[in-house]
Amino acid sequence: MKERILQTLRALNAYAVEKGYEVVIFFHEEDSYLMRFANSAVSLNTNEHLIRLEATAYEGRKRATYEMITDLNQIEAMKQGIDFAAEMVHHAMPLSYDPTIPTLKADFIDENGYDAELAKLSNEERLAYFNQVSRNLETEDLKLGGIFSNGTNILAQINTKSEYAQYFKTSDSQVTAVLSHQKLKWEVIAEQSAQKKTDLDPEKLNRDLTFLIEHYQNDAPQQLPLASYDIVFGHAATAEMVRFMNWIGFNGGLMKRGYSFLTEEEIGQKILSEKITLKDDPTILETFPQKQDFMGIDRNPYPLFMDGVFQGFIWNQDDADEFGAEPTGHTVMHNSLVLEGGEQEIDSLQDLVKQPREKDILYIPYLHYMNIVNPSQGLITGSSRFGSLLLKADGSVVVPYNVRLTQSLLEIFGEKVAWLSNKTIPYNVSNSYGARNPIALIVPKFIRVNDLEISHANDSY
Template identity: 40%
Template sequence: MEKMENKIKKTLKELREYGLSKEARFSLLWHYENSHFIRYANSGISLNTSENLNRLYITVYGSYRQVTTNIILDPSDQVKMRDMFDEALEMLKFSGELSYQPTLVDFEGYSDKRCYDEDLAKMDSDAMIDFVKKATFCLETDDVVLSGNFNKGETVLCTITSLSDDIGYWAATDAQVTLVMSSRKKKWEVSAEQSAYRKKDLKPRALHKKLSFLVHTYLRNKPVQLPLDSYRVVLGAAATAEYLDLISWLGVDGDAVMRSLGMHKKDDIGTKFFSEKINIYDDPEAMGTFAYSHDLYGRKREKLPLYQEGKYCNFSISQTLADEFGLEPNGMDVMHLNLTMDRGDWDIKDVRQLREEAAEKDILYIPYLHYTGIVNPSEGLVTGSSRFGALLFKQDGTIQVPYNVRFTNKLSDLFGDNLIKLSKKRSAYNTSQTYGLRNPSASLVPRFVMLEDVEISHSNENF
């Protein structure tokens, strides 16, 4: 990686000199990714591929004008880069006038490699395949088959401006493992997932333990359709992370706030929306979320409370939003936020312990939410369906396998009056997308969240 780092920095400095010769005001952003992806289907490898890509983003500034252009290119093709720069300057002449003057920020150079692990970067196909074999050992049969994927890679972001030759550099490694065991005959699916920025955090035995419990539980129990009612619900990390993503979209995104597209307005700062147990942050020290020490404008990032003891504290203010509305940017010009939710005091480590918890009242365990959507953004009303291993723990000690159910609830209810307790243990849940440019992202959330009186809006008759 050191060789690639030096090459990127050298190329950006050379392109900067070309831009200065054009008397331009500009910023340059280089995105590099080295990706490796293995997909499984029907207990076989259906895809084993890798790609090594370089993307260049050029942003040029004028009087009340700004243009950004980008391209995937050969990093040694200086002619193409200069042509691209010339095109951006030509586009600037014909761009529409903005209502504000866009800001070009000078910054001191930085290098952030805290989330880069050489061992993970060097992990090859054989090691990835061996990991999956260990995680699914003796679980596959003629009926129960494996699908899913193992996605891992390296990502670099490197930036420079016309204001100085200081360079901002960020590099990270990431791995996302999603393994699904499904029945050909009965059509059910169960899954287990892991996220890591270091190879040593990949634990095949932990995945096997979870998959083994779910597979054997689904094999032993006849599926049931749940009656429409209110339930005591326990969310797994994946489901909680999905809700946290919706909270971020509807409550934290600055554009949604300032343009009245979400559930908050600027004047809501200081208002209580959630339970006092809820503390949500953008935390650049949370390594498991592929943390950024600085934003893309070179600002040093600090831990920022978004909700504290249930009160709304902050929203993301990008440089563009700050320019348009006269606000102060808060270091959130990043490709993803480092979202974390505080732990609670519930001493639970494993899903099996819900059998004991259910002695007081039946518990519907929802490990994962699928087909999520926003029903009413201003009210924070969202919907999502269970998938991949829902269980109903009964008071009598038995476990039922429910068909998938749909929840349609307000976020302020789920994490407000409905919230009972949060687990002590937390997990980083990977929220990365496997399409488009590589942007490793994850949320750090409690492994288990218990909610009371959560209503089911729809109950399926089959899987």
């Protein structure tokens, strides 16, 4: 299939060159499988195989894009799509800067992230996995929900500046298993991100769910008083907050447009806790990385915060062109963010609960529906969900009703950080509204932040 895709792209490129166009041709193919569970049944079992072709035409400072869903047999329709882009660009308005067209100097083929066994899992295997995850856990009141999503993602690119092409092929899987109480409306979750089939471990999810259910069934629920708490965030909550930092933190273009809580003057300054080291590290396969960006820049680990010191903004090519910055190899579908672990030896929630403690600890595994209240201040808000626990100083455990946090990311990752667990985990945040685009972050399994105020506490689940 790879050769056929590349041959097709080369044929389309040759067509564009012959016509005198200046065009970048982008190819995306997904073979997606999703088994969705609800109320302990398979509520949806679906497969989509889609090929998208995008042609961006340039004419001096003008730029226009035409995208189509197609298939490899439709070569004439694809050529027509390129013609459309070339026609559109005549009528576009010039930009105030010179847009850069990538100059690829050699073919770049990366299939290291592809595992055929994961990509081609059968319906029977997906179902068997979920049956194993939920073994002995479902009851009349406790129902299984979740998804098993897996598939293949192919990205390829060629342009009229050279005959060279890029080709990236990855496999990915995102598993979410939720057990929810039909009457009381509480939910507990266990998740897994996989880049290869051997990453899948249904027994671990079964153990995690078993542990949480035991607490939710046996420990007393409570509405928490509005106050400050020492909070331990689980990896899902941490990943979500880091993802928001990716939007309103170190993105150069957004900073220039006023949507960042960081400034150029803060480069080289200590902004966060010295315990925070955050990188974009495309060498880690579990992040579904791109090792070369779409401009042909090789991607290497790129420091963002080292011991809390801000290292600098990332620049994609278009923002770099507009604001006169140097591109940093970040013209990609997504970054490969890695928040390094710390020194606290905690591997599991079971370890955290067992640990002796001097004060109550609020454990928040997951933040639901997070949004930005004020980007300039890094102020975000979101509610706890999926298995929060209040670990009392006396060793007992209380199940708290959900709470809301409205806090600045500068505060959360600032001097109040007490520790980060030494173990890290890939957390899958894929959320494809359109084309499949697997994304995962590497984050510590747990982070403790002291003295954070909660702004709302529910009086029921």
